[in-house]
Amino acid sequence: MHPVTTVHYLVVGLALLLIGTIGVLTRRNIVVILMSIELILNAVNVNLIAFSRHLQDLSGQIFAIFVITVAVAEAAVGLGILIALFRNKETVLADEVDLLKW
Amino acid sequence: MNFLDHIWLIPLFPLFGAVVMLILGRRFDPQAPSDAALAPGLVESVEDHGHHAIGAAKFLVSLLCPGMVLLSFLLSVGAAIELASTAGKVHQVIQFTWLAGLPFHRADGALARFSADWGFLLDPLSSVMILIVTGIGFLIHVYSTGYMAHDGGYYRFFAYLNLFVFFMLMLVLANNYALLFVGWEGVGLCSYLLIGFYFHKKAAGDAAKKAFIVNRIGDAGFILGMLLLFALVGSVRFLDVNAALAGRAPETSFGVLSVLALLLFLGAAGKSAQFPLYVWLPDAMEGPTPVSALIHAATMVTAGVYMIARSSALFALTPETSTIVAAVGAFTAIFAASIALVQNDIKRVLAYSTVSQLGFMFVALGVGAYWVAVFHLYTHAFFKALLFLGAGSVIHAMSGEQDMRRMGGLKDKIPVTFRTMFIGSLAIAGVPGLAGFFSKDEILWQAWSSPLGSKSIFAVGLVTAFMTAFYMWRLMFLTFYGQPRMDAHTAAHIRESPISMTVPLSVLALLSIAGGWIGVPKLWSVFGDGFRAFEHWLEPVFAAAHSAEEAHHEASVEWLLMALSVSVAVGAILLARRRYLSKAVQEEPEAEAPGLLHKILLNKWYVDEIYDFLFVNGLAKRGGTLLGRFDSAIVDGGVNGAAWLTRFTSRFSIWWDTWIVDGLVRLSAFTVKVWSYPVRLVQNGLVQTYALMVMAGLAVILGYYMSR
Numbered sequence: 134m135h136p137v138t139t140v141h142y143l144v145v146g147l148a149l150l151l152i153g154t155i156g157v158l159t160r161r162n163i164v165v166i167l168m169s170i171e172l173i174l175n176a177v178n179v180n181l182i183a184f185s186r187h188l189q190d191l192s193g194q195i196f197a198i199f200v201i202t203v204a205v206a207e208a209a210v211g212l213g214i215l216i217a218l219f220r221n222k223e224t225v226l227a228d229e230v231d232l233l234k235w
Numbered sequence: 236m237n238f239l240d241h242i243w244l245i246p247l248f249p250l251f252g253a254v255v256m257l258i259l260g261r262r263f264d265p266q267a268p269s270d271a272a273l274a275p276g277l278v279e280s281v282e283d284h285g286h287h288a289i290g291a292a293k294f295l296v297s298l299l300c301p302g303m304v305l306l307s308f309l310l311s312v313g314a315a316i317e318l319a320s321t322a323g324k325v326h327q328v329i330q331f332t333w334l335a336g337l338p339f340h341r342a343d344g345a346l347a348r349f350s351a352d353w354g355f356l357l358d359p360l361s362s363v364m365i366l367i368v369t370g371i372g373f374l375i376h377v378y379s380t381g382y383m384a385h386d387g388g389y390y391r392f393f394a395y396l397n398l399f400v401f402f403m404l405m406l407v408l409a410n411n412y413a414l415l416f417v418g419w420e421g422v423g424l425c426s427y428l429l430i431g432f433y434f435h436k437k438a439a440g441d442a443a444k445k446a447f448i449v450n451r452i453g454d455a456g457f458i459l460g461m462l463l464l465f466a467l468v469g470s471v472r473f474l475d476v477n478a479a480l481a482g483r484a485p486e487t488s489f490g491v492l493s494v495l496a497l498l499l500f501l502g503a504a505g506k507s508a509q510f511p512l513y514v515w516l517p518d519a520m521e522g523p524t525p526v527s528a529l530i531h532a533a534t535m536v537t538a539g540v541y542m543i544a545r546s547s548a549l550f551a552l553t554p555e556t557s558t559i560v561a562a563v564g565a566f567t568a569i570f571a572a573s574i575a576l577v578q579n580d581i582k583r584v585l586a587y588s589t590v591s592q593l594g595f596m597f598v599a600l601g602v603g604a605y606w607v608a609v610f611h612l613y614t615h616a617f618f619k620a621l622l623f624l625g626a627g628s629v630i631h632a633m634s635g636e637q638d639m640r641r642m643g644g645l646k647d648k649i650p651v652t653f654r655t656m657f658i659g660s661l662a663i664a665g666v667p668g669l670a671g672f673f674s675k676d677e678i679l680w681q682a683w684s685s686p687l688g689s690k691s692i693f694a695v696g697l698v699t700a701f702m703t704a705f706y707m708w709r710l711m712f713l714t715f716y717g718q719p720r721m722d723a724h725t726a727a728h729i730r731e732s733p734i735s736m737t738v739p740l741s742v743l744a745l746l747s748i749a750g751g752w753i754g755v756p757k758l759w760s761v762f763g764d765g766f767r768a769f770e771h772w773l774e775p776v777f778a779a780a781h782s783a784e785e786a787h788h789e790a791s792v793e794w795l796l797m798a799l800s801v802s803v804a805v806g807a808i809l810l811a812r813r814r815y816l817s818k819a820v821q822e823e824p825e826a827e828a829p830g831l832l833h834k835i836l837l838n839k840w841y842v843d844e845i846y847d848f849l850f851v852n853g854l855a856k857r858g859g860t861l862l863g864r865f866d867s868a869i870v871d872g873g874v875n876g877a878a879w880l881t882r883f884t885s886r887f888s889i890w891w892d893t894w895i896v897d898g899l900v901r902l903s904a905f906t907v908k909v910w911s912y913p914v915r916l917v918q919n920g921l922v923q924t925y926a927l928m929v930m931a932g933l934a935v936i937l938g939y940y941m942s943r
Binding site for chain 1: 921
C-alpha cells in the first residue's frame with residue numbers, strides 16, 4: 134500500500150480545478166455555475182492545505198480558512214444577484230442573459 | 236507805450252468783442268434772434284414803442300462793439316506814427332511758429348522746411364490798410380447802432396461785424412501768405428454770415444451760398460499759388476519772398492513765375508469780384524446795408540488788390556501776367572459800369588459800381604502802378620462807404636424801398652443824407668478837388684504812360700469814367716431830384732436818419748473831399764511835396780517793383796488827358812441831368828428806353844443765366860449724372876467684381892472642405908466603423924464566453940511561459 138503523498142493531493146486539486154472550470158464554461162444554469170466556482174475555490178484550498186502540510190507551515194491552513202470565508206460571502210452575493218435577476222428576467226440560464234453587450 | 240511791439244493787440248480787441256457777443260450776446264439782447272429779422276424800414280411802425288426796447292443791455296452792445304474797433308483804430312494810429320519814425324519803415328513781430336511742416340525738396344533741389352509764423356508785419360502798405368479797416372470800420376459800427384436798432388439779432392450782427400474786423404486785420408497784418416490766407420478765409424466766412432443775416436429770406440441764403448462758392452474757385456488758385464511759391468522760394472514770408480525775388484530779371488516769356496502770379500491773381504479775382512468771378516458781389520447786396528458798405532465796398536473786396544500789391548515784387552517780374560491783370564481789370568470796369576447804367580435797385584447800382592471801381596484798381600496793378608492802386612483803394616473806401624451808407628439812409632427813410640423808380644424828390648426831406656451823397660457822387664464821378672478825382676486820374680495817366688500800359692486801356696478807362704459819372708448821377712437825379720413817386724403811406728414816414736447815422740455820413744463826406752489831397756498829381760508842383768505824401772509813404776514797399784525806368788512824357792500831354800477826363804465826367808453829369816430830370820422820365824421812369832441793348836444790360840448781359848446753363852446745370856448737374864454713372868459702373872463695379880471673385884474662389888474652397896477636409900474625417904470614422912464589425916462580435920453579452928476567453932488567455936500565457 135502506497136503512502137498518500139503531497140502529489141496525490143495536488144492531483145485531486147488539479148482534478149477539482151478542471152471539473153470546476155469546465156462546469157463554469159459549459160453549464161447553462163447559473164446555480165450550477167456558482168457551484169462550479171465553489172469547486173475551483175476548493176481546488177485552491179486543497180492545494181493550500183497540501184503545501185501547508187508539505188512545508189510544515191500553518192499559514193497555508195489559515196489562508197484556506199480565509200478563502201472559505203470569502204467563498205461563503207461570494208456565494209451569498211452571487212445568489213442574491215441571481216434572485217434579483219430571476220425576479221426581473223424569469224430565468225436562471227446564463228445564455229439567456231446577454232444585456233452586457235454593445 | 237511801444238505800439239510797434241504790441242501790434243498783436245490791434246486784432247485782439249475786435250476778437251474780444253466778437254467772442255463776448257457770441258457767448259453772452261443773447262442775454263444782452265432783449266430780442267430773440269429768431270424774432271424775424273425784418274428788413275430795415277419795414278419796422279417803422281414799431282418805432283413808437285421801439286424806444287423802451289432799446290434797453291440798457293442793448294446800449295452796452297452799442298458801446299462795446301464800436302468801442303473795441305475804436306481802440307484798434309487808436310492803436311493803429313499809434314503804430315503808424317511810430318512806424319514813420321523808424322529807419323526802414325518795416326517792422327516784423329513774430330509771436331510763434333504756427334505751422335511747422337516736414338522737410339521738403341524745393342524746385343531747385345534744396346531742402347526747405349515749410350513753416351508759417353503767427354507773425355505780424357507792419358509796413359507802410361499794411362499801415363494804410365489797418366487805418367482804413369479800423370477807421371471806416373469804426374464809422375460803420377457807429378452807423379449800424381442806428382441802422383440796426385430795430386432789427387432782430389442785434390448782438391449777432393455786431394458779433395459778426397467785430398469778427399470780420401478781426402479777420403480783416405489778420406489779413407492785412409499777416410507777415411506770410413499762410414496767415415494772410417487765414418484772414419482771407421475768415422473774412423469770407425464773415426461775409427457769408429452777414430450776407431445771409433436775414434436768413435429767413437431765401438434770396439439772402441442763396442446769395443450767401445453763391446458768395447461762398449464762387450470765392451472757393453479763387454481760393455483754389457490762391458492755395459495753388461501759395462504752394463507753388465513755397466516750392467520755388469522755400470518760404471511764404473513776405474520779406475523772404477521779396478528778398479528771394481529781388482535779384483531776378485523779369486520773365487520774357489510765360490514762365491513759372493507768370494503761372495504763379497496768375498494763380499495768385501485768380502485768388503484775388505475771386506475775392507475782389509473781377510470778371511468772371513464777380514457774380515457774387517451784386518447778389519451780396521441781400522445783406523444789411525452797413526455790411527455792404529464795410530465788407531462789400533470798403534474793405535474785404537479790396538483784399539485781392541492788397542494781396543497783389545503785397546506781391547508786387549513778383550508781379551513786377553511777370554509782365555505777361557500783369558498785362559492779363561490790366562486787361563481783366565479794364566474789361567471788368569467797363570462791363571460792370573455798363574450794367575450799372577440801367578439797374579433800378581439803388582444798392583445794385585452801387586454794387587456794380589464797386590465791381591467797376593475794383594476793375595480800375597486792377598488796371599493800376601496791371602500797369603505796375605501799385606501805389607496808385609492802393610491810393611484808389613483808399614479813396615474808394617471813403618466815397619463808396621459813404622454812398623452805401625447814404626443809400627442805407629435813403630432805404631431807411633423809404634421804409635425799406637430800394638427801387639429808385641419809386642423814389643424821387645427826397646432832396647429836402649432828408650437833407651443831410653442828400654448833401655453827403657452829393658459829395659460822394661461828385662467824388663466818384665471825378666470832379667477835380669475831390670478824392671476820387673486824384674486817384675482815378677492817376678490811374679488813367681498811368682494806364683497811358685506806363686511802359687506796361689497802353690492807349691486802348693486808357694480809352695476803356697475813359698469810357699468807364701464817363702459811365703461812372705453817368706450812372707451815379709442817374710442815381711442822384713432819380714432819388715433826390717424831380718418829383719416824388721412813392722405812395723402816400725411811405726411818403727408820410729420819410730424822415731432824416733438819427734444822429735448815429737448822419738455823423739458817420741458827414742465824417743465820410745469830409746474824407747471824400749479831403750482824402751485825396753495827399754496824392755495830388757506830380758504836375759501840380761505848386762502845392763509842394765507834402766501833397767504827394769501818399770506815394771512817398773508807400774515808396775519803400777514798392778521800391779523793388781519800380782526798377783523799370785519811368786518813361787518821360789510831355790507835361791502838356793498829361794494836362795490834356797486830365798482836361799479830357801474832367802470834361803468827360805462833367806459831360807456825363809450834364810447828360811444824366813438832361814435825361815433823368817426831364818419831365819417824361821421823372822413821371823414814368825419804368826418806360827425808359829425799351830431798346831434791345833437796354834434789355835440786355837438790365838439782365839446783366841445774362842451772365843447769371845449763362846453760368847446757370849454752363850456750370851450749375853451743365854457741369855454740376857450733368858456732371859453729377861456722369862459721376863453717378865461712373866460710381867455705379869466703375870466704383871460699384873470694382874466692389875461687385877471683388878464680391879464675384881470671392882464667391883468664385885469660395886466654390887473651390889467649399890469643394891476642398893467637403894471632399895478633402897471632411898473626407899479625411901469621415902474616412903477615419905468609416906475605417907473605425909468597418910473594423911468594429913468583427914471586433915464587436917467578441918462582446919456578445921454572454922458571461923460564459925467572457926470566461927472562456929479569460930481561460931484561453933490564461934492558457935496562452937501559460938503556454939508561452941511553459942514553452943520557454
